[in-house]
Amino acid sequence: MLVVRNSWARPALVAALCALAVAGCAGKGKKKPQLAYEERPVELLYATGADYMDRRLWNQAVDYFGEVERQHPYSEWARRSILMQAFAHYESNNYAEAIADADRFIQLYPGNPAAAYAHYLKAVCYFEQIVDVGRDQAATGQALDNLKDVVQRYPNTEYATDARLKIDMVNDxxxxxxxxxxxxxxxxxxxxxxxxxxxxxxxxxxxxxxxxxxxxxxxxxxxxxxxxxxxxxxxxxxxxxxxxxxxxxxxxxxxxxSGLKPAVEPTARGKRGLFHMPFRHDKEQTIKPPSEAKPVEAKTEAAPPPAAAPAETPKTDAPAEKPKKRRSIFHPFG
Missing domain, CATH: 1.25.40.10 (Tetratricopeptide repeat domain)
Structure with missing residues (x-):
C-alpha cells in the first residue's frame, strides 16, 4: 500500500491519478453516434436510406433503415429494412453484422420469400472472408456449408445458380x-x-x-x-x-x-504455372436485394397494430432526407 507522508506530495499524487484516469478514458473507443429520435413518416425514412445506398454511404444507410425498424416495427418497410441493413453491412465489409441481420430476418420471417435472399447473403458473407491457402480456412468451410444450404433449399433460383459457381471456387x-x-x-x-x-x-x-x-x-x-x-x-x-x-x-x-514409359504420349504445349492464382473476390457479381411485387405482409408476421394518424412530415433543411423523384434500385416495391 502506498503511504504519502509529506502533505505537499498529496496534491501532486491526486493530479497524477486524475491524469491517468483521463488518459484511460481517452483510450476507449467512441461509440457510434446514433440518430436523434424524431418521428418521421416511414416513406421518408426509407427513401433517405435508399438514397444513401445509391450513393454508397453504407453507414448512413444503416442508420436510417434502423430508424424504420424502430419507429415502424410492424410495417412491411421494417421487414425490408432488415435485408437492406444486411446488404449495407456486407458492402461495408462488416460481415459479422451482416450475418447477424440475415439470421434475424430468417428467425423472424422464415416463411417469407425474401428468406431465400437472407440465406444467400449469409453464405456470401462467409465466402467474402475466404483467405489465401496459406492461412486458416475456417471461413471457407462455413462458406461451403452455407452455399450448399442455399442450393438445397432453393435449387431453382438465381441464388442457387450463383451459389453453385461459388461452391466450385470454394472447392478449388x-x-x-x-x-x-x-x-x-x-x-x-x-x-x-x-x-x-x-x-x-x-x-x-x-x-x-x-x-x-x-x-x-x-x-x-x-x-x-x-x-x-x-x-x-x-x-x-x-x-x-x-x-x-x-x-x-x-x-x-x-x-x-524410371523405365516405366506410359502408353499415352503427352500433348502439352506451354509451361505450367509455378504459383497458384490467389483467391479472387468480386462483389459486383453479388445479387442485390430482391424487389417485391406488392406490399403484402408475410403470413408468419405479427398483425400490425391499429392504424394511427400519420405523423406530420417534419420541416428540415437536410437535403439527404428529401425523397428522390427517381426510383432507387433499393426501393422495396419495384
Whole structure:
C-alpha cells in the first residue's frame, strides 16, 4: 500500500491519478453516434436510406433503415429494412453484422420469400472472408456449408445458380489448401502423409484445377517409396484424363526415366504455372436485394397494430432526407 507522508506530495499524487484516469478514458473507443429520435413518416425514412445506398454511404444507410425498424416495427418497410441493413453491412465489409441481420430476418420471417435472399447473403458473407491457402480456412468451410444450404433449399433460383459457381471456387480453395500441406510433407520427407493429402484431393476435389498436380505428386511419391504399380496407375489416370496438361508431361518424363514409359504420349504445349492464382473476390457479381411485387405482409408476421394518424412530415433543411423523384434500385416495391 502506498503511504504519502509529506502533505505537499498529496496534491501532486491526486493530479497524477486524475491524469491517468483521463488518459484511460481517452483510450476507449467512441461509440457510434446514433440518430436523434424524431418521428418521421416511414416513406421518408426509407427513401433517405435508399438514397444513401445509391450513393454508397453504407453507414448512413444503416442508420436510417434502423430508424424504420424502430419507429415502424410492424410495417412491411421494417421487414425490408432488415435485408437492406444486411446488404449495407456486407458492402461495408462488416460481415459479422451482416450475418447477424440475415439470421434475424430468417428467425423472424422464415416463411417469407425474401428468406431465400437472407440465406444467400449469409453464405456470401462467409465466402467474402475466404483467405489465401496459406492461412486458416475456417471461413471457407462455413462458406461451403452455407452455399450448399442455399442450393438445397432453393435449387431453382438465381441464388442457387450463383451459389453453385461459388461452391466450385470454394472447392478449388480447399483443394489448394490440401496441396499446400501435401507439398510441405513431401519436402519434409513424410511421404505417406503427403500421399494421404494428394489422394484426398483426387477423391474429394477431382473437378478442381488441382487434380492434375495431385496425380503427378502421387506418381512422384509412389516412385520414392518404390511402389511402381501405384505410380504407373496414377500416371495412367493422369494421361487418360489430362493428356494435354503440363503436369502429365512431367509425369511422363519421370516415369520414362524410371523405365516405366506410359502408353499415352503427352500433348502439352506451354509451361505450367509455378504459383497458384490467389483467391479472387468480386462483389459486383453479388445479387442485390430482391424487389417485391406488392406490399403484402408475410403470413408468419405479427398483425400490425391499429392504424394511427400519420405523423406530420417534419420541416428540415437536410437535403439527404428529401425523397428522390427517381426510383432507387433499393426501393422495396419495384
Amino acid at each position: 480453395q480447399l483443394a489448394g489448401k490440401e496441396m499446400t500441406i501435401g507439398r510441405y510433407y513431401l519436402r519434409q520427407g513424410d511421404t505417406l502423409a503427403a500421399i494421404n493429402r494428394f489422394k484426398g484431393v483426387v477423391d474429394r476435389y477431382q473437378t478442381t484445377s488441382h487434380t492434375p498436380e495431385a496425380l503427378y505428386r502421387l506418381v512422384e511419391a509412389y516412385l520414392t517409396l518404390g511402389l511402381v504399380e501405384e505410380a504407373k496407375k496414377n500416371g495412367a489416370v493422369l494421361g487418360y484424363n489430362y493428356p494435354g496438361d503440363p503436369w502429365y508431361a512431367d509425369a511422363y518424363k519421370l516415369l520414362t526415366s
